[in-house]
Amino acid sequence: MRSFVNALCAVVLVLFAACSGDDGxxxxxxxxxxxxxxxADTCNPLDPRHCLLPFPSDFFSxxxxxxxxxxxxxxxxxxxxxxxxxxxxxxxxxNRNDGFSPGAQLVTxxxxxxxxxxxxxxxxxxxxxxxxxxxxxxxxxxTGERIPNWVExxxxxxxxxxxxxxVRPAINLREGRRYVVGIRNMVDRSGNPIEAGDVFxxxxxxxxxxxxxxxxxxxxxxRVFADLAAxxxxxxxxxxxxxxxxxxxxxxxxxxxxxxxDGFEILGDDAxxxxxxxxxxxxxxxxxxxxxxxxxxxxxxxxxxxxGSRLNYADGELPAENGTFTAVFRCIVPRSALSxxxxxxxxxxxAVYGHGLLGSEREVGAGNVRSMANxxxxxxxxxxxxxxxxxxxxxAIQILQGFSRFPTxxxxxxxxxxxxxxxxxLMIHEQGLGSHPAFQDADGNSVIxxxxxxxxxxxxxxxxGGALTAVATDWTRxxxxxxxxxxSILLQRSVDWDTYxxxxxxxxxxxxxxxxxxxxxxxxxxxxxxDGYINHLVNDPLPGSPVNEVLFHVAFGDHQVAPVTAEIMAxxxxxxxxxxxxxxxxxxxxxxxxxxxxxxxxxxxGSAIVIWDSGAGTPPTVxxxxxxxxxxxxxxxxxxxxxxxxxxxxxxxxxxVDVCDGEPCxxx
Numbered sequence: 001m002r003s004f005v006n007a008l009c010a011v012v013l014v015l016f017a018a019c020s021g022d023d024g025x026x027x028x029x030x031x032x033x034x035x036x037x038x039x040a041d042t043c044n045p046l047d048p049r050h051c052l053l054p055f056p057s058d059f060f061s062x063x064x065x066x067x068x069x070x071x072x073x074x075x076x077x078x079x080x081x082x083x084x085x086x087x088x089x090x091x092x093x094x095n096r097n098d099g100f101s102p103g104a105q106l107v108t109x110x111x112x113x114x115x116x117x118x119x120x121x122x123x124x125x126x127x128x129x130x131x132x133x134x135x136x137x138x139x140x141x142x143t144g145e146r147i148p149n150w151v152e153x154x155x156x157x158x159x160x161x162x163x164x165x166x167v168r169p170a171i172n173l174r175e176g177r178r179y180v181v182g183i184r185n186m187v188d189r190s191g192n193p194i195e196a197g198d199v200f201x202x203x204x205x206x207x208x209x210x211x212x213x214x215x216x217x218x219x220x221x222x223r224v225f226a227d228l229a230a231x232x233x234x235x236x237x238x239x240x241x242x243x244x245x246x247x248x249x250x251x252x253x254x255x256x257x258x259x260x261x262d263g264f265e266i267l268g269d270d271a272x273x274x275x276x277x278x279x280x281x282x283x284x285x286x287x288x289x290x291x292x293x294x295x296x297x298x299x300x301x302x303x304x305x306x307x308g309s310r311l312n313y314a315d316g317e318l319p320a321e322n323g324t325f326t327a328v329f330r331c332i333v334p335r336s337a338l339s340x341x342x343x344x345x346x347x348x349x350x351a352v353y354g355h356g357l358l359g360s361e362r363e364v365g366a367g368n369v370r371s372m373a374n375x376x377x378x379x380x381x382x383x384x385x386x387x388x389x390x391x392x393x394x395x396a397i398q399i400l401q402g403f404s405r406f407p408t409x410x411x412x413x414x415x416x417x418x419x420x421x422x423x424x425x426l427m428i429h430e431q432g433l434g435s436h437p438a439f440q441d442a443d444g445n446s447v448i449x450x451x452x453x454x455x456x457x458x459x460x461x462x463x464x465g466g467a468l469t470a471v472a473t474d475w476t477r478x479x480x481x482x483x484x485x486x487x488s489i490l491l492q493r494s495v496d497w498d499t500y501x502x503x504x505x506x507x508x509x510x511x512x513x514x515x516x517x518x519x520x521x522x523x524x525x526x527x528x529x530x531d532g533y534i535n536h537l538v539n540d541p542l543p544g545s546p547v548n549e550v551l552f553h554v555a556f557g558d559h560q561v562a563p564v565t566a567e568i569m570a571x572x573x574x575x576x577x578x579x580x581x582x583x584x585x586x587x588x589x590x591x592x593x594x595x596x597x598x599x600x601x602x603x604x605x606g607s608a609i610v611i612w613d614s615g616a617g618t619p620p621t622v623x624x625x626x627x628x629x630x631x632x633x634x635x636x637x638x639x640x641x642x643x644x645x646x647x648x649x650x651x652x653x654x655x656x657v658d659v660c661d662g663e664p665c666x667x668x
Contacts, residue, residue, distance in 0.1 A: 028206070029206050029207065029208040030205055030206045030207060031205075031206075031207050031208070032207060032208045032209070033198060033201065033202045033207035033208070033209050034209070034210075035198055035199060035202060035209045035210075035211050035214060036198075037199065037211055037213075037214065039051070039079070040211055040213035040214060041213050042076040042078060042079055043079050044057060044059045044060070045199040045211075045213075045214060046059070046197065046199050046200055046240065046242065047108050047109055047197065047240070048197065049109035049161065049164075049512070050109070050512060050516070051079035052075075052079060052080070052516055053107065053108050053109055053164070054106065054107065054108035054181075054240065054242050055106070055107050055108075055516070055519060056100035056101070056104050056106070056244040057242050057243070057244050058071065058178075058220070058242075058243050058244050058245055059217075059242070060073060060074060060075045061073050061074055061098075061099070061100075061245060062074045064098065067098035067248065067251065068098055068176060068248035068249075068250050068251060069098040069099045069176050069245050069246075069247070069248050069251075070098075071098055071099060071245050072095065072097070072098050073091075073094055073095050073096075073097040073098070073099065073100070073523075074095055075091040075094060075095060076091065077089065077090050077091045077092075080516075080520070081403075081508055081510075081513035081514075081516050081517050082513075083401060083402050083403075083507045083508055084506065084507055084508075084509065085402070087402050087404065088404075089402075089403045089404050089406075089517060089520060090404040093407040093410075093524060094520065094523055094524065096251075097247050097251060097523060098245075098247055098248050098251045099175075099176070099244075099245040099246045099247035099248060099251070100244050100245065100246055100247060100523060101246070101247065101486075101488075101522050101523050101526050101531065101532075102172045102173045102174070102175055102246050102247065102252075102526065102531065102532065102534075102535060103169070103172050103173070103485065103486040103488070103489075103522065103526070103531040103532075103534075103568075104169065104173060104179075104244065104246065105166055105167070105168055105169075105486075105488050105489060105519055105522070106138070106166065106167035106168075106169075106181055107164050107165065107166055107167075107515065107516075107519060108164065108165055108183070108240060109161075109163075109164050109165065109512075110165045110183070110186050110194060110239065110240075111160075111188070111194065112160070112188040112189050112190075112194070113153065113165060113186055113187070113188060113189075113194060114187050114188055114189045114191075115151060115152070115153060117187040117188075117189075117191060118135050118185065118186050118187045119133075119135050119185070120134075120135045120136055120150075120151035121134060121135075121136065121148075121149065121150050121151060122150055122151070122152070122621065123150040123152065123168075123564065123589075123621050124587075124588050124589045124590060124621055125150075125589070125590040125591075126148050126149070126150050126170045126594050126595065127148070127590070127591060127594055127595075129146075129147075129148050129149045129150065129151075129170070130146050130148055132232055135151070135183065135184060135185055135186070136149060136151050136167055136181070136182070136183050136184075137181065137182045137184075137228065137231060137233050138167065138169060138179060138180075138181050139179065139180045139181075139182075139227055139228070139231050140173075140174070140177055140179060141177070141178040141179060141180050141227050141243065142177050142178065144227075144230060144231065146231065147169055147170075147171065147173065147179070148169070148170040148171060148571075148594075148595060149167050149168055149169050149170055150167075150168050150170060151165065151166065151167055151168070152165075152166050152168065152621075152622055152623060153165055153166070153622075154166065154511065154515065154623060155620075155622035155623055155624055156492060156511060156623060156624060157511040157512070158511065159511070161512075162510060162511040162512040164512060164515060165183075166623070167181060167183075168489065169568075170567075170568060170571060170594075170595065171568060171571045171572050171595070172531070172534050172535060172568065172572045173246050174246060174535060175246050175247055175248050175249040175252060175535060176245075176246060176247075176248045176249065177245070177246050178243055178244070178245045178246075179243065179244055179245075179246065180224050180227040180228060180241065180242070180243045181241060181242060181243075181244075182224075182228045182231075182233045182238055182240075182241040183238065183239045183240045183241065184233065184237040184238045184239055185237055185239070186239040194239060196238065196239050196240060197240070199214060200238075200239075200240055200241075202214060203217075203218065203221040203222075203225075204221075204225070204235050204236070204238055204241075205236075220243065221241075223243070224241050224242065224243050225238075225241070227243075228241060247523075247526075249535075249536070249542070252526060252527065252532050253471070253527075253532070253533070253536075253542055254318065255311065255318060255319055255414055255527065256414045256417055256418070256471055256527065256528075257471060257542060257543060257544065258318040258319060259298075259300045259319055259414060259415070259417075259418050260417075260418060260421060260471055260473075260544070261544060262298070262321060263297065263298040263300075263321070263418055263421075263422070264421075264425075264473075266298050266321065267298075267422075267425070270429075270431065271425065271426055271429035271430075271431040271432040271435075272295045272296055272297065272422045272423075272425060272426045272429075272432070273295065273296040274293055274294065274295035274296070274329075274426055274432070274433070274436075275293050275294050275295075276291060276292070276293040276436055276438050277292050277293045277294060278291070278292040278293070279291050279438045283332070284370070285335070286334060286335060286370040286371060286373065286374035287332045287333065287334055287335065287365075287370050287373065287374065288333050288334065288335045288337070288338050289332070289333040289438060290330065290331070290332050290333075290365060291330070291331045291332075291333065291438045291439070292328070292329070292330045292331075293328070293329055293330075294326050294327065294328055294329070295326075295327055295329060295383075295422060295423065295426055296324045296325070296326060296327075297324060297325045297326075297327050297415075297418055297419050297422045298321045298323075298324060298325070298418070299312075299321065299322045299323050299324050299325035299415070300312055300319035300320065300321060300322060300414075300415055300418070301319075301322065301325070301411065301412060301415050302322065304323075304325070305325045305386070305412070305415055307386075307391055307392045307394065307395040307408075307412065308395045308398075308405070308408050308412075309408065309411070309412060310407060310408060310411045311411040311414065311415075319414075325415060325419065327383050327384070327386075327419040327422070327423070328361055328383060328384060329361060329381050329382065329383050329423055329426075330361040330362060330364050330365065330381070330382055331364065331379060331380065331381040331382075331433065331439075332364055332365060332369065332370060332373055332379070332380050333348070333373075333379055333438075333439065333447050334348060334370070334373040334374035334377060334378065334379070335374055336348070336373075336374050336375075336376075336377040337377055337379065337447040338441055338447060343441070344441055344443065344445065345440070345441040345443075345445040345446065345447045346377060346447075347445075347446065347447060347448060347449035348373075348377045348378055348379040348447055348448060348449060349376075349377060349378050349379070349449055349452065349454060349650065349651075350378070350379050350380075350381070350427040350428060350448050350449065350450070350452075350453050350454070351378050351379070351380050351381075351453070351454040351455065351456045351650065352380075352381060352382070352420055352423055352424045352427070352453070352454070352455050352456075352457075352475070353369060353380045353381065353382040353456055353457060353461065354382070354385065354420075354455065354456070354457020354458065354460070354461020354462070354464060354465045354468070355382055355384075355385060355389075355457070355458075355459075355460065355461050356458060356459035356460045356461060357388070357459060357460045357496055357560075358388055358389060358390055358392065358393055358396065358460075359385075359389065359390060359460070360384055360389055360390045361382040361383050361384050362382075363382060364380050364381065364382035367638075368634070368637040368638045368643075369637075371640075371643065372456075372637075372643045372646065372647075375640070375643060375647075376643065376644075376646075376647035378456075378647075378650075379427070379439070379447060379448050380456070381423055381426075381427055381433070382423075383419050383420055383423045384416070384419075385413070385416045385420070385460065385461070385464060386412050386413070386415060386416040386419060387409050387410070387411070387412035387413030387414070387415070387416045387528060388409065388413060388416070388460060388464070388528075389416070392409070392412065395408060395409065396409065396500070397500075397503055400500055400503040400504045400507060401503065401507045402507070403517045403520065403521060406520075406521050406524055407524060409524075409525075410524040410525060410527050410528055413464075413527070413528035414527055414528055416528070417464075417467065417468050417471065417528060420468050421468070421471070421472060421473075421474070424453050424455075424472065424474045424475060425474055427448060427450070427453060428448070428450040428451075428452075428453050428474060429450070430450065432450075433448060434446030434447070434448040434450060451652075452475075452651075452652050453474045453475040454475050454477050454478065454479075454650040455468065455469055455472070455475055455477075455478035455479070456478070456479045456481070456646065456650065457478075457479075457480060457481060458481035458482055458634075458637055459481070459482050459560065459561060459633065461480075461481070462480035462481050462482055462483030462484065462552075462561070463483060463484050463485060463487075463490070463529050463530055463561065464528060464529050464530070465478060465480050465483070465530075466478070466480055466483065466485070466529075466530035466533055466534060466537050466550065466569070467528055467529050467530055467532060467533040469537060469548055469550065470533035470534075470536050470537045470541075470542060470545060470548070471533070471542060471545055472545070472548075473544065473545065473546065476546050476547065476548045476549065477548065477549055477550070477649065477650055477651075477654055478548065478549075478550045478551075479550070479551045479553065479646045479649060479650060480530075480550055480551070480552050480553070481553045481636060481637050482553065482554065482555050482558055482560070482561050482633055482634075482636060482637075483530070483552050483553075483554070483561065483566050483569065484530070484561040484562055484563075484565035484566050484569070485529060485530035485531040485534060485565050485566075485568070485569055486522060486529075486530075486531040486565055486568075487518070487521070487522060487525050487529065487531075488518045488519050488521070488522040488525075489562065489564075489565055489623075490561060490562055490565055491518060492518075492623045492624065492625075493562035493564075493619075493620075493623055493624065493625050494559070494560050494561065494562065494625050495559045495560060495625045495626075495627065495631070496560050497625070498625075501514075504517075530569060534569055534572045534573060535572065537550060537573055538550060538573040538574065538575075538607050539573060539574065549605075549606060549607050549649075549654075550573070550575070550607045551607065551608055551609075551610070551645070551646065551649045551656060552566050552569065552570060552575065552608070552609040552610065553610055553612060553636040553637070553642060553645075553646070554566045554609060554610065554611050554612065554636070555612055555614070555616070555632040555633055555634075555635055555636050555667070556582060556586065556611050556612065556613040556614070556616055556632065557613075557616030557617050557618060557619055557626055557629075557632055558616070558619075558626070558631070558632060558633050559616075559625060559626050559627065559631035559632075559633055560631065560633045561633065562619065562625075563611070563619065564619070566609060567593060567596065567609075569609075570596050570609040571595045571596055573607055574597075574607070575596070575606075575607040575608050575609045576596070576597045576598060576599045576604065576606060576607070576608050576609070577593055577596045577597070577598055577599065577608065577609045577610070577611070578599055578608065578609070578610045578611070578656075578658070578660065578665060579598035579599060580663065580664050581593050581611045581664060582611055582613050582664050583613070583664050586613065586618060587618060588618065588621065593611075596609065599656065602655075602656065602657055602658040603648075603655035603656065603657050603658075604655060604656040604657075605655050605656075606656070608656045610642075610645065610656075610665055611664070611665060612632075612635060612636040612639065612642060612665050612666070612667040613632075613664055613665065613666050613667070614632045614635040614666060614667040614668045615629075615632075615666075615668070616629055616630065616631070616632040617629050632667070635667040635668065636667050638667070639667040639668070641659040641660070641665070641667075642659070642665070642667060644657070644659050645657055645659045
């Protein structure tokens with residue numbers, strides 16, 4: 001009896017000790033700590049290197065019962081990077097989000113860190129991030145699932161104090177979920193353990209401070225430590241840990257989905273109004289006609305929708321129609337659609353074409369597109385990706401000088417998505433393009449087979465084409481050529497960035513600040529590119545959208561669009577890869593294309609990724625672009641075998657066929 005009483009007393013004492021103290025975390029304090037922090041209500045004290053570090057973090061959001069996540073982003077403009085004129089990035093539009101990017105690039109500062117000695121998972125061995133003793137652990141707090149990732153230090157930074165550490169998820173995160181990251185056992189380049197910062201030690205070691213703002217967040221950090229403990233991570237080993245919430249699907253997509261649904265309701269059963277402004281007959285040996293014109297789309301932008309305009313909210317939460325936007329189009333009709341050039345129509349498959357970076361609808365006349373059209377009987381039409389077209393170059397330069405203007409790019413880009421959807425409807429509607437003599441044979445028969453519609457885009461067309469396809473209702477099959485996603489990764493790994501970085505550098509002098517403005521920009525860029533839609537491109541379709549299948553054509557060693565981001569896309573949607581993907585020795589990876597299943601037999605019905613190798617150098621393993629040798633960026637689309645594979649996929653019951661005879665695919 002006495003032993004039972006003694007045991008009961010011991011339990012009571014343990015419970016009392018666990019409930020003592022006023023940290024709210026369920027544990028008593030182990031001592032006190034003298035913290036020296038400033039602006040702890042707006043500036044995250046965890047990483048004193050920059051107010052926004054670590055990022056993303058729920059420190060920069062507040063509870064909001066009116067959102068799907070229960071949170072709302074709340075970043076004070078006063079702590080954002082300032083340009084050379086002292087103007088900070090105005091966070092008004094960002095603070096409409098109820099969470100952070102699903103392609104979030106986790107960033108913090110670890111002084112003088114030695115990544116090899118710290119045993120982090122590099123880009124060449126992503127699987128190590130899932131080891132029980134992984135140095136960086138990323139966890140879905142809802143399911144406990146470990147998220148694969150790789151870790152790198154900013155290789156572009158000249159100054160040691162700007163060399164931030166990136167944690168790159170190797171698969172996109174799920175909307176509406178809370179995630180926890182733990183970084184442990186960091187070692188510096190002298191082989192010494194790197195000590196955690198004082199504020200994090202206060203939480204980790206249960207040391208009480210006199211800083212009210214720090215003490216108010218103890219419950220949050222105890223939750224983080226509990227999540228990490230459940231994953232086998234001891235709190236005492238941690239250098240840093242924090243939590244963040246991903247934006248909800250609704251908050252990410254509601255603007256463009258509303259514009260789509262409202263715009264097509266306005267259109268009703270009609271075809272978009274259009275005008276042919278120029279017909280060029282007998283264009284060349286592949287194209288019988290090149291046709292230019294305009295078409296009308298409900299306008300959801302302010303003014304006339306010119307560069308620099310914003311979505312027209314008209315005192316509402318969603319964009320309101322504001323007259324019409326006159327969009328341009330250019331189409332090519334191949335000779336194969338007209339027997340002998342002037343004979344009866346052989347109706348061609350219609351495809352919306354997506355052009356490259358800051359380009360125009362004129363790219364539909366590129367040689368590879370003309371070859372694809374004539375070899376496989378396609379009518380291709382393109383419009384400008386407004387927001388990121390040639391008309392927007394001036395606005396892009398102004399954005400690089402002051403990122404408060406960035407919402408203008410994201411807003412106009414959403415109108416650009418609607419314009420492309422309307423172009424697609426115009427191509428297949430019986431009162432659409434096929435009703436005009438420019439798209440008919442001599443007997444008035446349409447050269448367009450309106451029974452199906454497809455998408456085919458390259459470069460920027462591959463980066464934004466997945467977003468467009470995810471919200472499209474008139475097509476379900478798309479080829480994304482040299483695709484990627486997440487400009488906050490892509491830009492630094494692209495030679496194209498050289499031109500625009502030359503504008504950014506004198507405007508934001510610190511490399512750390514330049515990193516932060518790009519990571520902030522991604523939260524709005526997500527509204528118009530693959531990164532915000534990849535979770536719904538093939539699986540879990542968005543409201544009102546069908547299920548899609550997609551084919552990715554990737555250029556090995558691409559100088560402009562980093563192939564590693566196409567790999568993230570493939571893992572996220574479950575696309576399978578043509579195998580062998582590349583010849584032995586082409587990649588330094590421990591397991592090339594880790595986490596992507598191989599296509600076992602052909603023909604293959606499903607989404608796929610195919611690597612086309614034309615001999616370019618192996619990409620760098622850090623965040624700089626490839627520069628050696630010739631750029632293979634345009635090689636896949638220029639290859640006749642690749643075009644055969646695209647054609648076989650872009651059919652109502654299309655499949656992926658092996659055009660490489662069981663070997664790695666080569667373009668040349």
